[in-house]
Amino acid sequence: SSVRLSPNSLATLFRFLKEIFPVSSSSNRRNAFRISSLESFSAWSSKRCAVIGGSGFLGRHLVEKLLGKGYTVSVFDIRQSYELPGVTFHQGDLCDKQALLTALQGVSLVFHCASPAPASDDKALFQRVNIQGTHTVLQACTEAGVQKVVLTSSASVVFEGTDIKDGREDLPYAKKPIDYYTETKIEQEKLVLKACDKEKGLLTVAIRPHGIFGPRDPQLVPILVDTARRGNMKFIIGDGSNLVDFTFVDNVVHGLILSAESLRPESPICGKAYHITNDEPVRFWDFMSDILVGLGYAAPRYNLPYTLVYGLALLLWLLSLLLCPLVAFKPTFTPMRVALAGKHHFYSCSRAKQDMGYKPVVGLKDGIRRTVESYPHLRHGA
Numbered sequence: 001s002s003v004r005l006s007p008n009s010l011a012t013l014f015r016f017l018k019e020i021f022p023v024s025s026s027s028n029r030r031n032a033f034r035i036s037s038l039e040s041f042s043a044w045s046s047k048r049c050a051v052i053g054g055s056g057f058l059g060r061h062l063v064e065k066l067l068g069k070g071y072t073v074s075v076f077d078i079r080q081s082y083e084l085p086g087v088t089f090h091q092g093d094l095c096d097k098q099a100l101l102t103a104l105q106g107v108s109l110v111f112h113c114a115s116p117a118p119a120s121d122d123k124a125l126f127q128r129v130n131i132q133g134t135h136t137v138l139q140a141c142t143e144a145g146v147q148k149v150v151l152t153s154s155a156s157v158v159f160e161g162t163d164i165k166d167g168r169e170d171l172p173y174a175k176k177p178i179d180y181y182t183e184t185k186i187e188q189e190k191l192v193l194k195a196c197d198k199e200k201g202l203l204t205v206a207i208r209p210h211g212i213f214g215p216r217d218p219q220l221v222p223i224l225v226d227t228a229r230r231g232n233m234k235f236i237i238g239d240g241s242n243l244v245d246f247t248f249v250d251n252v253v254h255g256l257i258l259s260a261e262s263l264r265p266e267s268p269i270c271g272k273a274y275h276i277t278n279d280e281p282v283r284f285w286d287f288m289s290d291i292l293v294g295l296g297y298a299a300p301r302y303n304l305p306y307t308l309v310y311g312l313a314l315l316l317w318l319l320s321l322l323l324c325p326l327v328a329f330k331p332t333f334t335p336m337r338v339a340l341a342g343k344h345h346f347y348s349c350s351r352a353k354q355d356m357g358y359k360p361v362v363g364l365k366d367g368i369r370r371t372v373e374s375y376p377h378l379r380h381g382a
């Protein structure tokens with residue numbers, strides 16, 4: 001019969017050996033050699049990680065950066081969207097523990113970046129994937145001996161559709177979340193943070209980005225361009241002065257890796273949530289205009305009162321609920337989208353700066369330029 005050693009038990013063995021063979025005198029060279037070999041082994045195993053949701057927008061950027069930093073990466077996702085040397089793909093549903101266990105063999109660090117798209121309105125799907133699925137991910141991590149779990153949560157877990165200015169992590173979770181996505185992201189974050197247990201050897205942290213944008217984003221720029229092409233990007237909701245955080249994808253990746261590398265039993269970040277943004281709040285409508293103009297479309301010019309647009313969106317939403325047995329129509333102007341476009345929602349990153357030395361690596365202007373350049377097929381007239 002064979003004995004399977006997980007990275008977790010190897011780390012314990014390593015600590016034990018270090019205690020019984022203290023490397024104090026110069027006469028103990030042989031032991032020093034053994035210890036340094038074990039240290040190298042431990043460092044090697046801590047560079048083996050898995051990215052759940054690694055085929056998605058953020059996940060793929062994360063995988064590329066991890067490879068560049070010398071990590072060996074397993075991707076677990078419901079779909080495979082690319083191939084890369086150094087990456088092993090495991091296609092499966094994260095609600096399937098057996099499938100996860102195969103992907104987590106020998107892995108000491110897990111990044112959980114999977115979620116159904118926020119635009120979906122499927123309550124059962126969000127509950128199954130974000131809540132039950134995350135529970136399964138945590139179980140599988142414990143069984144596989146994973147030592148660290150980094151969750152991609154969302155700053156929206158505290159957003160209720162009213163202004164948030166320089167919001168800190170100690171704001172309470174939204175009592176009335178704006179949609180099922182946010183409702184289940186709240187439960188997901190709670191589950192992951194509660195699972196942090198130094199005794200059991202599982203350390204967890206949650207990163208809360210906001211408004212991620214960048215090359216290959218399937219949401220923000222495509223929705224914007226689609227709206228512009230249909231001639232609906234002429235209006236500014238409210239007076240246009242509302243400040244919002246948009247976060248270039250490389251900064252989110254930087255925050256995720258920084259948190260993983262800072263996650264140690266003695267670190268203050270264990271079991272906590274951290275806002276990761278560009279730390280440059282910008283007027284929502286200036287950001288939208290910069291992207292639109294960069295791609296050759298006109299910037300929105302005419303102001304509409306916020307309450308009027310919100311009221312109309314609410315009415316449309318109620319109508320869609322009432323009429324859904326007869327006609328299936330999904331309004332683009334949902335109350336949630338109107339709130340995102342017309343209210344302040346920007347967050348403080350001071351906790352991440354203090355506890356893990358976070359600093360954005362790409363400024364907003366540069367991020368916008370790189371994003372615009374990456375969408376030649378969405379340019380006006382293309």
Ligand SMILES: NC(=O)C1=CN([C@@H]2O[C@H](COP(=O)(O)OP(=O)(O)OC[C@H]3O[C@@H](n4cnc5c(N)ncnc54)[C@H](OP(=O)(O)O)[C@@H]3O)[C@@H](O)[C@H]2O)C=CC1
Binds near residue numbers: 053055078152212213
């Ligand atoms: N984009 C943003 O602005 C923000 C995103 N976040 C969070 O960041 C994370 C990544 O987001 P983003 O990259 O934009 O999203 P994507 O939709 O691009 O990536 C998520 C990936 O997870 C996959 N997935 C969905 N369900 C399952 C499942 N049951 N099992 C395995 N894989 C699954 C998706 O596949 P498929 O596409 O087929 O569904 C997709 O490949 C998410 O947790 C999101 O909540 C937080 C704040 C802002």
Ligand SMILES: CC(C)=CCC[C@@H](C)[C@H]1CC[C@H]2C3=C(CC[C@]12C)[C@@]1(C)CCC(=O)C[C@@H]1CC3
Binds near residue numbers: 212219232245333
């Ligand atoms: C900061 C943050 C959380 C951004 C979220 C991204 C999306 C929710 C936005 C990206 C494009 C936006 C958009 C609108 C709403 C919010 C977005 C979908 C409108 C539909 C708002 C009403 C309009 O006038 C048109 C807008 C198109 C772009």
